[in-house]
Amino acid sequence: MFDYKLLSALAAVVEQAGFERAAQVLGLSQSAISQRIKLLEARIGQPVLVRATPPSPTDIGRRLLNHVQQVRLLERDLQRVVPALDDEGLPERLRIALNADSLATWWAQAVGDFCAENQLLLDLVVEDQTVGLKRMRAGEVAACLCASERPVAGARSVLLGAMRYRAMASPAFIARHFPQGVKAAQLPKTPALVFGPDDFLQHRYLAALGVDGGFEHHLCPSSEGFIRLTEAGLGWGLIPEQQVREQLASGALVELLPDKPIDVPLYWHHWRNGGQLLEALTAHLTRSASRWLVPLA
């Protein structure tokens, strides 16, 4: 069998983003961690880590992490039967990548009772819609909620529904930039809000209106910050409908062009052999997500 002392040192360095913190978490010295990584590399005959800040796994390192993650999930099932096997003890943890907008809206309500009933602790990782799958492939997370359908090898994906986005702006912003009424052709010269370099939702919205090419924009990688900037009149942006019901009702925000929503699908990716707890969570989400998401047209 593999030497899991070495593999868990590798996993700790990547998950904790450094040797020092990995040592703390495993209760070892930093040099002990270094030795384990070196020993692992000597056995395999190639590097498992790129020594950058933070350290990142090589391709072979990624495969090993993936394996560790799956073994951990399988161990979780066994722990229910023989809890003393693992010195880390209960409660259980699941590491999940998800998009910021889900976390800012429906996610907590959807999983709250499930976590309490199953004594489950969550390690949440916020990733742009497509980047989360990289972490899944790297074995860093057990599941990933994102807009992309295609599962990574060894995993399954299931459609939970879609989030509906509407292009919103403050009345003051519209009065300042569109005194004659909103015209699509003027939008590129009006500051937009974009979540980050991987966020193309605003581009797609403009393209659907027949407006191509670049446009002025702020970058704001925070779901709530996005709304605050919109309310303060810094730009227009696409916001999940369920996040701004109050602002729409009070008139604090208005839709830029009436009734032009964009629906973004959400797929739940999870390891095929991820163990009972992950399966139960998958079943729970599949059953209940329609309460918060719209059907994909």
Add this chain to the structure above:
Amino acid sequence: MFDYKLLSALAAVVEQAGFERAAQVLGLSQSAISQRIKLLEARIGQPVLVRATPPSPTDIGRRLLNHVQQVRLLERDLQRVVPALDDEGLPERLRIALNADSLATWWAQAVGDFCAENQLLLDLVVEDQTVGLKRMRAGEVAACLCASERPVAGARSVLLGAMRYRAMASPAFIARHFPQGVKAAQLPKTPALVFGPDDFLQHRYLAALGVDGGFEHHLCPSSEGFIRLTEAGLGWGLIPEQQVREQLASGALVELLPDKPIDVPLYWHHWRNGGQLLEALTAHLTRSASRWLVPLA
């Protein structure tokens, strides 16, 4: 003088987190970018980039980035006088690192009018209280809002005020975990919420109550997600007071132990030779931040 074609290639690769996107932004081929980086390294005689995903600067690369950032800020001033010098054109952009909780609360209100009046676009980067300074040192951002006072070389820091945090939980969470009333000694066995591995606020809160050591926790790197998880009863956590006024008034959330806030200072770090626009923003923040922040005790 330095060859700024080479330096801006380096800056683009780091800022865009990859060669492909850097090439897009600069309107060059990927191989042209590679050649510029190699030429830069040949001139300096050592590597400027660690070729990982994403690429990260070496120590010398970091210094070069720092320099590029400062030159760009100086160019901004000159552009006001001779706008045709730069083919990128107006409006201006400032890249700023800040903590998620400021972005989720007061930041937009504080800078909204300033951005509109100065035609300023923001590239916001969300970083944990202390990590933002690393980006400042690396020359990746022009300013940084964080809890740490000590400025990096070439920069100044100014205290804007403090955010007041209160330990909050839902009534259902308290009923489930503390049927006999909240006792500090039981807190480590009750799920807490922690923003990320660099967030020690909950640790400090427990330490101030005389409770040391580890404690059960979820990880949730999202300011709004933090509140959603608290409302859904997944755990208790320290939340900015100004972010949960409504929930406190309605009783949706209650303070775990009455009137035990923690104040976190916020320092505005900015380049000493950052140009007029950065200076004007600094003056504006210094003047107005007390509207949203409490004085540091």
